[in-house]
Amino acid sequence: MRTFSALVKREALDGKNGYFYVPLILTGITLALVILSTLGLGNTFYLGNMENEGIHSLADAMNMAAEEDPQEMPAGMTLLYWMTTGLSWIAFPFVIFFSLLGALYEERRDRSILFWKSMPVSDWQEVLAKFFTPLIIAPLAFLGIVIAAQITIALYFSVLMLVQGGPAAALWPLGLMISSWFSFLVHYLLWMLWALPLLAWLLFVSSFAARMPFLWAILVPVVLVVVEGMFFNSNQIGSWIGLHMGAWQDGAYMSANYDIDGPRDILKVVMGGIQWQGLTYTLANLHFWFGLLVTGGFIAGAIHMRKRAV
């Protein structure tokens, strides 16, 4: 266990640019944008008939929203915080993609594999650490930074409200915010479980590609899909990839109630137990279990390649 946590720590250090600095920079940009836009609200932003309705500051807008629909305020604010911090997540899939693709490739390229192999750590431990670190550390780091950003934005808005005279208390739907953070994790976990075979493919590519793992990772599935289409006139592989990339949600959330009218309904759909519905759907789904089998195959392949790699 001590060995494994040392490996995870090493991987986190190795990928700290992607896991920490990238979301930090994006979040910094987000905060700057938020501050700039609030300062300019009413001047630079000219939405609809804002002026006619007497909106000259954020406080005016808030007061009006709170007046018009007080029940929607908490959900509205929670969604607002998520939307403003949405920019931070842009890099997330890329970070995971390139972390896995470089995991077993870079160590061969810079020859540090010879040093790692001189340590009493078996290849399966190394491979598993390299597989799970990006999948666990990256979302936690991104989420942590996003949470900090949401709180910062709420604090900044509160100060603005106090100065401009708006409803400061309405800016803190803490209960909803906290449960939205947890529900994000559950959604992520489900997404990751389904994507495992594709993620394991990336790791497998990084274990054997002598160069250009990026091309291997993309070209092999593309060629397979094209060949299948040409000779069998079908698209089994393509739809399998699509299923694991996210199309599984079609089946999982088919029965969900999408009668959306306002922020409260959106949160209800996203957080109102739908993830548990998704989880039970997933666990009862043969495609999912077959995907895990494929994952195991790719991981075993990566371990095998790591054993022979120098």
Place this chain on the structure above:
Amino acid sequence: MAETQEAPPVIRARNLSKSFGKFHALKGVNFDIPLGRIVGVIGANGAGKTTLLNAVLGLSSYKGELSVLGLNPARQRGALMKDICFISDIATLPKWMTVKEVLEFVQSVHPRFSHEKALTFLARTKVPMARKIRALSKGMIVQLHLAIVMSIDAKLLVLDEPTLGLDIIFRKQFYQSLMEEYFDESRTIIITTHQVGEIEHILTDVMFIKDGEIFLEANMDTLTQQFTEVMVTPGKEQEALALGPISKGTTFGKTTCVYKNKDRETLAKLGETRRLGLADIFVATMTGDEQ
């Protein structure tokens, strides 16, 4: 290495082979390496040295029997590395880590590593703890690697061209620290290098490899006593040739002959004699007719 000992050998290889496609890098070699030796594995480029060491270190697959400290290296590399250390050429330390981070990593995965010892070794060098390895000089990287290796209480140390590309001062220091602060009867060291002259005084045994076969395994003392070079006094050339030198050449206009297993007193009558260095012995046995 021929003598039998009570302790089981550190390495025991029987019919050890390795092929890359049609190329036979190792052709069924047999050898034992007992405890407490410093063995030089000498051979030309592509002779099979690194292939042999990689098999011993569990870095590659092989055919035949191989036991290292009683373990099967191909299957039990993880466990084996508790008792083995190796440096496979320089510059394998992770460049993106700082010195401090590397030490902490080794500390947390290696049960036989002493962090304090490593710090003591490093305190004598100019290696800065906070700097990334990428920013260290070649010499500093080797000092760091050596400090790590010497702080691990291992039974077998394998050095594959450990000082390649280093200047002479670092090379000397490298072997000096190894001898003075690391080596003892309970450890075994295997070294390959092209700078044979720099290690010959520390070796206890040598193994010459050629074309995937071990063609000479010997104790250093015995080996160096076997070979004598004579700078033949002018006029005695016929006599010298009659004794059957394994190789001959010319130095400063004089004929020099190398003899194997010839009485030193007889040879002394032919001219000035001297012991051959390991590099010369290697060349002489490689090129000369075996007797």
